[in-house]
Amino acid sequence: MTTRNPSEIPQGTVYVVDPSPYNWLYVLFNTMEELVRANKAGRVIAALATSAKWINKTTLRVELRKGVTYHNGEEFTTHTVRKNFIELQKWAAPHPPGTWLNFPSGTKLTVVDDDIVEFHFPKQDGLAIGKMRGNHMGNNLFYQTIGFGYRKLGSGEGHW
């Protein structure tokens, strides 16, 4: 007979051995988040976004979750999303699975207000919401210090 932890206080330690070549990504997914994530069945669900709606065929309006803070106390805001979008768009091939996960070249992001951003795509991109899983939302400190390979290799490509 086992008993699950009824309190909200994290308890216990586990040792994990994960030989998967995706371990780097799993460490990332456990510590850094994106606007969307996968649920247990593999469906796309909201994470740092609360909703993502197409307001026309090429404009995606994303409402952000309020009251989210980074591990260092920094607040998650529309400006954080903009910063992360700019960092991602600097690179030609910023995703290990390939360039098909890129937002199309020419994509722009505008901050509408404190809670909403809009992505403007140069052409229709039905996969855009799922692609947001590849835009990991690091804080300012992350980009000021290590970035995705920035400090080590001076590039956000080829190293994650």
Place this chain on the structure above:
Amino acid sequence: MDAPGPWGTGPFILSRGYSSIQNVPAFINKKPFETTWLTVKEERTPLVVLEANRDYWNKKRGPRLRSVFFRNDLSSKEALHLCTTTEGQVDIVTQVDPKDARKVIASKFAKLVSEKGNQVLAGVFNRFRQDVDFNNRNLRLAINLAVNREELIQRGFYGYADEVAALTPSWAVDYPKELAARAYDPENARSLMKKANYPKGRKLKLAATGKYADIANLMAKQIQKALDIGVEVMIIHEDDEINWMKILAEKKLVPSWDILLANATALFYEDTPAFFHREFFGKSGALRAGPELPQFNQLWQKMEAEVDKRKRMELAKEIDRYVFKEALALFLCVPQSLYGVNRHVEFQPYRTTLELAETEVTKEHWSKRTYPGRA
């Protein structure tokens, strides 16, 4: 990530160590620029420690564990041994080989957890070859009918794999329900082979990485028996895997194999063709071994551009129906994800990722028990 730090908002804080990869590019197209990355090196510290983020915004989700230690100082074999014979050393081992499942089931310390996998396994037909025509549907279909998937799953994966009609598995949101995996049919396979004018006496070259060596050998026997042709199995040496994959992705040279066993990985089980079908057959597909397929490209472009989710789902189904009808690959199965888990860990697997926010331990777990002399 190259260093620990308070970088994210996630359920855990990366407090010690890191896990990262070094990749090399494989250039698929110049215009539009299309590339993929091949991992040449993993860089992991011996321990990677995640501590609970007690201010995590999604309390319903977790985190329920105080800390997670990724141990990178053990081989898979050592890890499985420790998980199944002791406590307090290894609580979760991922990627358990189906061969070892029984060992976990028999353990007093661990249990086996299986979940639907996120990698589809299929044989890539080398449509670039000049001496045999894999652009001929009869030939592709003949080989599809010459493989006994049920036996492959039972003997090759010890039952821990799921049949798939084409590439979209039945649990994906965009699975076309009417499709079923092709049954083993040696008689029809032989007749189609005849129609395809497969050169007499020519051995079929089946290639695989070491990971799928047993599967390749089993399939070779099945094809040999069903089609009455010789089958040569080529196992790619670990040191050469990157080169082989680069040759395939870049498509400048013609690979020497006829069929390559390969897998593609899904981040989601919706828009499934983005992860599987595009990778095997698309313009940007690293596993496409042959000229572009105009009809496939047309279907893909429609799906990719469709912003209405319901319509996109229907287009995704169309793609799976098309590749099934054309037998564009040797469709096989989706191996399950197997985990060895300490019996006092309530592990909550995800189909397309390894996330531990909801996982917890019971009061009987070694990390919560009170021992003499321990506060």
